[in-house]
Each structure stands twice: as structure tokens, then as C-alpha cells.
Amino acid sequence: MAMVLVGVDEGLDGETFSGDGNGTCGALASSEKHRKLREEADKRYRANAEKMKLKYCKGKRKKTMFFCPGNFVSVRIPRIDRASTDRHRLPCVVVERLGKVHHLYRLRSSCGVLKTCFGESDLELYHGSLPLTVEDWKKDPVLSLREATKKLNSPNEFEVGRCNCKSECRSLRCSCRKLGSPCTSKCHQGLSCSNCPPSQMDAPAKRRKVVSCLSTAKNLILKKQQSQHKNTTQTSTVIDLTSEPDTNESSSTKKKVDKWVKVEDVCLTTADQGILLHPTAWVTDNILAAGQRLLQRQTGAHGLQPPCIGQMCAFDIQKGDFIQIVNNGHAHWLTISTIGAVDGTVNVYDSLYMSASSCIKEQVAAIVHTDNKEITLNFIDVQMQRGTYDCGLFSLAFATCLANGCLPEKQLFDQGKMRNHLRECLQKGELTMFPIMKERTPKKVIRAVDTVTVFCDCRMPEHNSMIQCCKCDEWYTTYHVWMYLKQH
DSSP states (O other): OOOOOOEEEEOTTSOEEEEOHHHHHHHHHHHHHHHHHHHHHHHHHHHHHHHHHHHHOTTTTSOOOOOOTTOEEEEEOOGGGSOTTSOSEEEEEEEEEEOSSSOEEEEEOSSOEESSOBOGGGEEEOOSOOSOOSTTGGGSOEEOHHHHHHHHSOOOTTOOOOOOOSSOOOSTTSHHHHHTOOOOTTTSTTSOOTTSOGGGSHHHHHHHHHHHHHHHHHHHHHHHHHHOOSSSOOOOOOOOSSSOOOOHHHHHSOOOOOEEEEETTEEEEHHHHHHHHSTTOOOOHHHHHHHHHHHHHHHOOSBOOOGGGGGGTOOOOOOSOOEEEEEOSSSOEEEEEOTTOOTTEEEEEOSSOSSOOHHHHHHHHHHHOOSSSEEEEEEEOOOOOSSSSOHHHHHHHHHHHHHTTOOGGGEEEOGGGHHHHHHHHHHHTOOOOOOEEEEOOOSOSEEEEEEEEOBTTTTBOOOSSEEEOTTTOOEEEHHHHHHHHHHO
């Protein structure tokens, strides 16, 4: 009798495999293969799930840290509560940890205890040293993050406030006068203000002057119409509203201009003197023109033309080395020069920016008037100014260095003494080197490079309407083409 072997095996999912001696081995091998495949599939599924979790987790690159009382941490300051030059994070010390599973931390800053508690994701470990301890933290005043930030960061001179006063800002009701800062053009445009710098007090006066002229002219017209007789023929009367009426009242109340100093054909008034006495007043083109006149008389340097004619591109063409102060069209002064530059290159000495506006490019092309197709602008690595009010002083200081044979990029000026120095030089009639603290070593002589592509016979940059010649492929402005056709 043949013996039949019956084998029983339980699979991975509880399945039972049975058979004789030959079928049992096949069932066992199949179940083992299925088990390995399922284990491999489960392993890959879990690995893929971890990858997806890391991919879509917002804090995947930030490790979660747990802090204890006494640890130095820093909390992020919102952008709305700080200026660009202020601290981005507030350093604190952990004084208390709340919660068992999800922890919240109470923080103590140098100004007091913060009202809000923060979680681990809001904090970062602070590696510096702080004069803060955990002892007696309950005696400190409780304040918000915004209040602590305001006390920590010093008052920023670049922040511009608005008082929106309707009067002349003579009392402490004006927020600007209460803070001890002058009003700006953003506070109340067109209205008279006693808290404005001397450079901004002329605009309301001019407006009042125009209004008074219009009202006086209107009264004259009414009186003229009333005095006419019925039998006389009416004649047309032309009144110039742009000039003051020739009346006894206006001539008696006519303001006299107080002269301060006169440098050749440039006359400076007491208003210009007030600008140099005020720390946040912009230097005008009249003051810069007087300084350039002194430089030209002392050193004989070429260029140094009045900056006001640069906006109309009316500079005289300079073929040799020259020095010139120009305006970028946005109330910013800088210096351009070809001293020490190769042919077709102009050095730019700018204390604030590293790029040239379209207005600067037009002025450079007008004063150089080169036959080349391009003009290279090299921005020299000079000292950067603090604030936005002293660009005119720095441009004149750079021009003075160049006229006296010095390199402006190697000078570190004392910005706090520049205004008084220029005022004293204008009074004496001799412009000397501006106060220098020490010599500086620039990392790179040329900080940035820009190019000006010029066209047409006028050798100016690209204009809005240009015409290309089909023979020489040269571009011309429509104005010059029209003038050529008109002459021929």
C-alpha cells in the first residue's frame, strides 16, 4: 500500500495550504514568496509616506528644540513693527515653561516680560550673551512684543511721520513738533508751516504770492469796469497775472532778499545759509554752483558747470579731463569725472546708489559727446553716506578731492562736520578739503559697471521715436531726420 503524506501550513493571512507530498512544497514556496513581496511593498509604502511628509511639512528644515528656563532665545519681530535698519529678532531669556505635551514659553527681555507666550516653532536659540537672569522676573513690567521692540530699537531718522495739521504747527498738538522733528512735504502739501526746514518754507510762500497776485488783479479788473463810463468805448485790457501789480500797496510790502555771500556770479541768500545750518535740509544747486566756482578759481579744473543746466543737457562738451556734479532727476547729487579714466570711460562717484538713471546717462552723453557707440560708466567704491540728506555735500567733497589730486575712494569723511565746513568755506571764499577721519582701503576700486549706448549725430541715448537708416543701419532721432529734410 502506498503511503500518502498530507501537509498543512498556515499562510501569512491565515490561509491553509494542504496537499500531498509533492503539492505541499509548492504551496510553502508560494506563500513565502508572497510574504516577502508584501513585506517589501509595506516597507516601500512607509518610506514613500515619510518622503511625502518631509516634502509638505512646513518646518522640515527647522529642528524642533525644547528649551528650559534660563536658556537664551530670540523671537522674530514682525515686519510692520520694525524698520529696515532695526533688529529682526528680539533676544530674550526663558523664565517659565507652561504645558506638559505642547509647551509654551514665557520670555523676559531687557525691557520687561512679554505678555504673549511663544511655542518652540517661534523661537530660536540665541548664542550670544545677555545681561538677563531668571531671578525676580515677576517684578518686571509686562508689555507686548511691539512695545518691547519700540524700546529696544533706537528712533530711526529715516522713518517719515505725518502730522496732517491744518494750522501752522505752532503748538505741541503737532505730532512732529512734539517729537522734536521737522515737518516734511508729506505732512501737509501747500499749507504754510512754521516747523518746516528753511528749504521747504519757500513753496507755501510762493503759493500765497500767486494767490495774492490773482486776487489783486481781480480787484483791479472790477474797479476798471466800474470806473468806465457808459458813453466811452470799451477797450480790451490785458493784465499780466504772472508779475506783481504795480500798486503802492504791493511795492511797500515787497520782500527784500537778504544776501549772504556772493561767489562770482552766484549769489547766496540767508535761506541758503539756513540750509547749511539745518541737519536735515537738502543742499540746493545754487550752493553746489558756488562751491564749484571756488574750486574752478582755485585749481583751474575743467568742467564744474552749473548743475541746473544738466537737466536740459545743455553742458558744454568737454574733450579732456573734467569734473562735474550732476543730479539723477530724483533729488540726488553725484559726481562724474574722466580724471584717471581711459578713453570712452567716465568714473561715477555716488555715495548712495550703484546704478545710473536715464537722466544721468543723458547728461554724461551730452558732456562727453563721443564718437564711440558706447560710454562705459565705472562706479567707484567710495564712502556711503548715512541718511538721505547729505548727497550734495558728498558730491562736492568728491569733486574737491579730484580737483586737488586726491582719490575720493581712499578718504573717509567726517559726515557730521561737512555742513559747517562748507558754510565756513563759503564765508571765507576758499574751498578746502572736507574733514577726513582717516584713510580707507576699498575692497574693489570699481564697484559696478554700466554702459550708455549712443546714437544719431547728437550722440545721445535712445529716444522714444527713432528711425533706422536702410543703408548704414544707423539709428537717428525723428527730430534730426526732420531737420535734415527741412534743410535739404
